[in-house]
Amino acid sequence: MAQAFTKAMARNIFYGGTAFFFLLFLALTFQTHSVVPERDNHEAINDVVALGKKVWEENDCIGCHTLLGEGAYFAPELGNVYKRFGSTDAIKAFIASRPRDGVPGRRSMPQFNLSDEELEAVAQFLKYVSGVNSANWPPSPQG
C-alpha cells in the first residue's frame, strides 16, 4: 500500500502545530495583559484586600464556594456576594454568626473564629472581587 500520509508527516504536524498554537496562545496572553488592567479592579487592591485573600485561602473557602464560578459547588457563589448582601457589614455578620456545631440536618458554614481584622479583610477582598468586570456573569444575582 502506498504511504500517502507518512509517520514523518504526522510528526511534523505535531511539532509544527504545537509550536504554532502555543505561540498563538502566548500572543493572546500578551494581548490579555494589556487589556486586563481596564477590567480587573486593581485600583481596589491594598494591604487589607491582600490580607483578605490570605484569609480566603488559608480557610479553604474555595472548598465549598465558587468565586467567579470556580471552586466547589456546595455553597453559594461569592464573586457577587457583596452585591447580593449589599454591604461588607452584612458579609462580616454572616461569617461571624455561624454556629460552631452547625445546624441539625442542614449544610452550615464552619465557625472560623476570625479576628475583627480578618473579618474586615475577607469582606474587603470579596468587595474587590465584585468589582472585577466578569462580562456580566453571573446571569442572576443569586449566583
Next chain:
Amino acid sequence: MKYQSQKVAKLYFIAAIGLFVGQILFGLIIGAQYIWGDFLFPEIPFNVARMVHTNLLIVWLLFGFMGAAYYLVPEEAETDLVMPWLATLMFWIFLAAGAATILGYLLVPYSSLAELTQNDLLPTMGREFLEQPTITKLGIVVVALAFLANIGLTILKGRKTVINLVLLMGLAGLAVFFLFSFFNPVNIVWDKYYWWWVVHLWVEGVWELILGSILAFILIKTTGVDREVIEKWLYVIIAMTLITGIVGTGHHYYWIGTPEFWQWWGSIFSAMEPIPFFMMTVFAFNMVNKRRRNHPNKAAVLWALGTAVMAFLGAGVWGFLHTLAPVNYYTHGTQITAAHGHMAFYGAYVMINLAIISYAMPLLRGREAANSNKSQVLEMWGFWLMTISIIFITLFLTAAGILQVYLQRFSDSPMPFMVVQEKIELFYVLRELTGLVFLAGLIVYIASSFVGSNEPEATAEGEVVAS
C-alpha cells in the same frame, strides 16, 4: 516482563489502587453531605473531605503515571532503568509526603496547617486542587525532577521510540506547568489566569500525551499491530490534542475578568477538543480489529477500549456540552461542571491507569501474559460496575445541573442557591446510591487480584485472525 528494573512499577501501582480506595470513600462522604448537610460536621467539614477526595485522585493518578513510565520505558528503550534505587526511594518519599499532607488536612484545621507549614513565606495554599502546603509542592517538584532524570537518562541510553518520547514530553510538561502553582498574585484575575496553566494545560494538554502513549503501548502489546501504524496514529492524535487544547484554555477565560475576545477563541478551539478523543476511539477499535493475535489478557484490552470510549464521552461530549460561551454563561460553576469532571477524569485518566495496571500487573506478579480466567472475569465485572456507575453518576449530576441552571439562573424569578439545592436533592440521593455501586465495583476489581492465583493462565483462543 523483560527487565528487572521494571519491577519497581509494582509498588507504584499498589499505592495507586490503595489511594484510589481512599478517594472513593471520601467521595461517598461528600456525596452524603450533599444530602445530609450536617453529616460528620464539624469534625470533617465538606471542604476538607472534598480536598481529600480531589487530592487523592491527583496523587494516585500521578502514582499510576509514574508506575506506567517505570514499567514501559525500560521495555521500549530495551534497557534497564539507570537508577532503580532512586525510583524506590522516591516512591517512599512521595508516599510519605502524600500521607502526611492528607493527615494534615484531616487532623488540624486548614488555617493551622497553613501556619504550621509557613504558608506566609510563599503563599500557595487554598486554591482549588492546589491546596497542598507549599512544602508539599516543593516535595512534588523534587520527586518529579528525580523521576524525569531517571526515565530521561534511561531513554537517552536506550532505544528512542515514539511512545517513549511522547511519554517523556508529557511528563516533562506536567512538571513544567506545575511550576505555575507557585505563582499566586493578590490580583484575582491573574491568580485565576495562571492557575489554569496548571489545571487546564495538565488535563487537556500534557496529560493527554501521557494517556496517548500509554494507550499506544498497550495496543502494540495486545494487538501485535505494526508499531509504525500505531505511532503514526499517536502523532496525529496528540497533534490534534495540542492544536485544539492549548488555545482551548480560553474556555476558562470567559467570566474571570479576562477580555471578551476569549469567548470566541475559547468557544471555537474547545469545540474542536472532542476531535482527538474521537480519533482515539477510532484508533483503539481499529487496532483491535486489525489485531494479528488474540492476547490472553482480555481484561486489559477491555480497559484500553473502555478508556477510548469513556474519554470521548466524558472529556469530549460532556465537555462540548457546556463549552460554548453562550451556554457556559448559564452552566459555569454548576453541577454540569461536576458531571463533566467525573466522567472525564474517570474515562480518561482513571481508566488508562487501570488499563496499564491490568496489562502489567500479571507480568509483574510472575505470569507469562495474563491472569487466570477466573480472575479476569471478576476484573471485568469490576470494569462494568464502575463504568456503568460513573455513567449514571454523570447523568444524575447532569439532571441536577440542568435544574439548577433553570431554577437559579434562567427562570423569570431566580431562586437562592440553597433553596435550589433542596429542590434537586433527589438527584444527589441517586448519585450517592450509584456511588455505592461504584464502591462495590472497586471492591470486586481489587478482589480479582486475589482470586484464581493458583489457577492456570488464561489462553488466547483463535490464534491469528486477521492477515
